[in-house]
Amino acid sequence: MEWLVRQVKDEVLKVSGCVEGAMPFRYLGIPINPSKLSKKECQIMADNILDKIRCFGTRKLSYGGRLSLVNFVLTGLYSYWANIFLIPNGVLRKIDAYCRNYLWDGSSDYSRAHMVKWEWVCSPKREGGLGVKYSLDWNVAAIGKLVWWIYTKPDSLWVKRVNQICIKGVDWASYQPKTHMGWNLKTICKVKDLMQPSYSMGQWTANPKGYRIHEGYHWIRTKQQPIGWYKLVWHSRCLPKHRFLIWLIMRNALNVKDKLFRHGICLDDLCCLCGTASETGVHLFHQCVYSQGLVAGMASFIHIPVPSANAII
Structure with missing residues (x-):
């Protein structure tokens, strides 16, 4: 029986002009294997993401620039694989860690505390997140x-x-x-x-x-309630790095003196501009007398109305 199978295969190869290969092999950068992909084989995808991160200019980009690269480049790599294979969860968690570390520090290694939980980052923008895809889901x-x-x-x-x-x-x-x-x-x-x-x-x-x-x-995915400041942050005329900064302010994620004082980094938590109240994100950008005067002066110069702090918050 084996000789008959071999004979038919040789005839097919001769007629078609094809060359007999062996599993596994790579096609369009993807390992083709008749069995389950191992973590070692999926490491090719993780290495591609690391290579992209090293080519991005690391810390020279703003948060908004890194967010765009995470959304349109890094997540696109594993999305392409996910449309073809069932990827082990361990590999996906590693990819999430690479994207998370790159967003907050410009590298693939964890070297600083993240300002916002990854679950919030992976929420849609209308729900207070950044719209990054959570790889497991x-x-x-x-x-x-x-x-x-x-x-x-x-x-x-x-x-x-x-x-x-x-x-x-x-x-x-x-x-x-x-x-x-x-x-x-x-x-x-x-x-x-x-x-x-x-x-x-x-x-x-x-x-x-x-x-x-x-x-x-x-x-x-786990759904959250829509937030009211969505249009304020993701305005079409706002630059990406400014959008990200406003998003951090609305998420109360900036390292203001109130947070630094609780961690023992500062001697006090008084506002560095007015010196009369605790320096929180809300106070610094909406309630501080100095900030309000600065915003009012700029608005008067360019002739635009200024909404009240309560309307923004």
Whole structure:
């Protein structure tokens, strides 16, 4: 039997002009492997992110510049992988750490305390965050696309193989993998059970046109109440570094004297401008007499109205 298989394979290679290879191999920078990707193989993705961070100019960029690179470059790398593979959670946590450290310190290593929790950073801007994708939830949402494919049964060789060899006519909504099944199918089934409430009769209820990864991501993540100062911070005419600074002020994350005094760094917490009250973020930018006079003078010079502090807060 083996000689017959070998003969057919040789004929196919001769007719097609192809060359016989071996697993694993790399295609478009991605390791192709018939089994589960190991952490060592996924290290290629982590190394690519580190190389990008080293090429970004590190600490020379402002917070706003780093945020743009995290949102559009670093998260794009693992999003591309997540659309193809099931990535181990340990690798995703490492990638989150790289992005978090780069945002706050301009390097991939942890060297200073982060000013805002990563959970808040990964919240949408309308909910008081920065809109960075949380890699663990995004990976689950990407796996959700495979769940939807099995529901809808498109003309795909992978879907046909899963239905004929693994599911074998069992209702996908109630299907549970057997113990000898692989890690990939078991992970897909876990996501299927997690997202079961979002399906009705095998259809994705959030969008009648079909499943979208970003819709699945927003369905999975923990939602917060919208904030009232969203438009104030993310104004289209505001520079990125100014947006980030205003966002830190509204999140009360600046290292003002009130915080430094509690940590024993300053001798007192009095405002460095007026010297009459504790220097908090709200006081420094909205309540300080000196700051109010400075803002009023600038507004009068450029002829624009100044909203009251209570209206902003």
